[in-house]
Amino acid sequence: MGKRVGMEVAIAAAEAVALCNIDVAAVYPITPQSHMAEHLADIVHDGRIDAEFITVESEHSSISACAGASAAGARVYTATSSQGLMLMHEILPIVSAMRLPVVMGNANRAISGPLNIWNDHTDIMPQRDSGWICMFSENGQEVVDMSIQSFKIAEHPDVMLPVVLNIDGFQLTHMIEPLEMPSQKEVNRFLPPRKPFAALHPDNPLSMGCFNMPDIFTETMKAKDTALWNSKSTIIKIWDEWGKQFGRYYKPVETYKADGAETLILTMGSMGETASIAVDELRKAGASVGLVKLRLWRPFPVEELRAATAGAKTLIVMDRAISFGGAGGPVATEIKSFFFHDRGRPRIVNFIMGLGGRDVAVDDFMAMVERADKIKDETYEFYGVRES
Amino acid sequence: MKKAKAKKWPEAWKEVNPGCMVFIPGNASTYKTGTWRAQRPILDEKKCIKCGICYVFCPEGCISQNEEGFFKADLDYCKGCGICAHECWPGAISMLEEEE
Numbered sequence: 001m002g003k004r005v006g007m008e009v010a011i012a013a014a015e016a017v018a019l020c021n022i023d024v025a026a027v028y029p030i031t032p033q034s035h036m037a038e039h040l041a042d043i044v045h046d047g048r049i050d051a052e053f054i055t056v057e058s059e060h061s062s063i064s065a066c067a068g069a070s071a072a073g074a075r076v077y078t079a080t081s082s083q084g085l086m087l088m089h090e091i092l093p094i095v096s097a098m099r100l101p102v103v104m105g106n107a108n109r110a111i112s113g114p115l116n117i118w119n120d121h122t123d124i125m126p127q128r129d130s131g132w133i134c135m136f137s138e139n140g141q142e143v144v145d146m147s148i149q150s151f152k153i154a155e156h157p158d159v160m161l162p163v164v165l166n167i168d169g170f171q172l173t174h175m176i177e178p179l180e181m182p183s184q185k186e187v188n189r190f191l192p193p194r195k196p197f198a199a200l201h202p203d204n205p206l207s208m209g210c211f212n213m214p215d216i217f218t219e220t221m222k223a224k225d226t227a228l229w230n231s232k233s234t235i236i237k238i239w240d241e242w243g244k245q246f247g248r249y250y251k252p253v254e255t256y257k258a259d260g261a262e263t264l265i266l267t268m269g270s271m272g273e274t275a276s277i278a279v280d281e282l283r284k285a286g287a288s289v290g291l292v293k294l295r296l297w298r299p300f301p302v303e304e305l306r307a308a309t310a311g312a313k314t315l316i317v318m319d320r321a322i323s324f325g326g327a328g329g330p331v332a333t334e335i336k337s338f339f340f341h342d343r344g345r346p347r348i349v350n351f352i353m354g355l356g357g358r359d360v361a362v363d364d365f366m367a368m369v370e371r372a373d374k375i376k377d378e379t380y381e382f383y384g385v386r387e388s
Numbered sequence: 389m390k391k392a393k394a395k396k397w398p399e400a401w402k403e404v405n406p407g408c409m410v411f412i413p414g415n416a417s418t419y420k421t422g423t424w425r426a427q428r429p430i431l432d433e434k435k436c437i438k439c440g441i442c443y444v445f446c447p448e449g450c451i452s453q454n455e456e457g458f459f460k461a462d463l464d465y466c467k468g469c470g471i472c473a474h475e476c477w478p479g480a481i482s483m484l485e486e487e488e
Contacts, residue, residue, distance in 0.1 A: 099407035160406055198409050205413035219401035
């Protein structure tokens with residue numbers, strides 16, 4: 001049976017990773033790093049787990065070291081945030097192309113410039129097309145559970161892809177929350193040792209990371225895209241296994257009072273909890289409002305989202321990032337694109353909000369629901385921006 | 389997941405090994421890079437002093453010494469980069485356009 005604890009969420013993430021019997025962690029040890037790496041270093045240093053902890057000179061190196069260790073068959077973890085993730089950018093698509101099941105915890109924080117260390121999703125969005133499985137957590141318990149699930153998902157023979165778990169910086173990483181920490185025995189039962197599809201070893205020579213000529217590159221990209229899409233069924237299967245063992249169920253799209261609601265708010269990450277309180281308040285006032293939370297971002301859970309939003313008149317998409325000079329927030333843009341041909345689809349209103357640590361409170365969600373009625377077109381709007 | 393059947397190259401996308409892994413060590417030699425060549429190295433045996441500097445600098449590793457002691461490029465693999473000609477200080481190697 002797991003143990004009830006009060007713990008800072010970043011530290012809880014490190015404790016969860018320590019339960020996963022990792023072989024190697026490679027991290028850049030200073031800013032913009034979080035306690036995920038710091039506490040994991042303590043755990044390895046104290047001899048609580050038998051793992052190599054490699055402190056490298058940059059995030060470009062940390063993800064490269066992870067790729068190498070994973071290619072040799074190790075179970076590998078890294079943690080980063082913001083500018084660190086940006087520095088990994090070049091290597092991220094290589095890790096997924098090589099089908100290496102690296103797991104990363106990312107403390108979501110704004111990217112420069114101007115310099116800002118606080119929470120939003122602008123760091124992960126530029127990594128959207130890197131071919132990683134990308135999921136968002138909402139609270140400390142989900143961070144613990146999803147950290148452990150991530151290894152099983154990444155290493156599954158039908159998946160073999162890296163996973164990035166998004167953990168809202170400060171809003172989650174620096175909060176002390178009550179949560180249940182699974183026991184080592186329980187995690188061992190859930191997560192078997194890694195059995196690599198292939199591993200680098202002198203006794204069994206093989207090549208990884210080979211180059212492609214133009215006459216095969218397109219086929220390789222199609223294979224990679226298909227692998228990412230196909231991972232969804234295994235992700236769902238593993239989440240069901242977790243639910244059966246631990247009693248906490250996970251779905252690609254979570255809903256709260258969404259059945260039959262005329263207006264739906266859509267969130268990703270920690271803002272879902274605040275939004276759910278706004279939904280309660282609005283329901284009390286007689287409004288037909290519900291909440292849809294996107295847990296899985298890549299592969300995109302399009303069927304699940306269609307089912308969750310069926311019958312709604314308005315879908316208010318909250319984006320914590322923006323594509324400058326483009327169609328608005330990445331989440332809304334994606335949903336509009338998928339829903340373009342759907343008859344009777346909801347009108348999609350897009351707010352860009354919560355950037356660089358700007359607080360979004362219950363009142364703000366209520367104000368956005370009210371404002372959504374007044375917006376007639378389907379472009380985007382910065383919420384709460386001062387005009388004068 | 390099964391490893392793709394041994395075929396010289398994958399052709400369809402389903403035949404691509406996960407991560408494009410290659411399970412046959414050294415099979416790069418079955419790919420003849422000589423087809424890339426626009427110029428071929430021509431060795432003037434009168435000028436050649438058999439020093440082997442071309443062999444040392446060849447990035448393809450396709451130059452080897454023959455029984456007479458001359459260093460010759462294997463045209464199956466020589467990409468025609470011209471480094472051997474550039475490095476050959478006695479001026480024994482010249483690059484000839486392939487079409488000539």
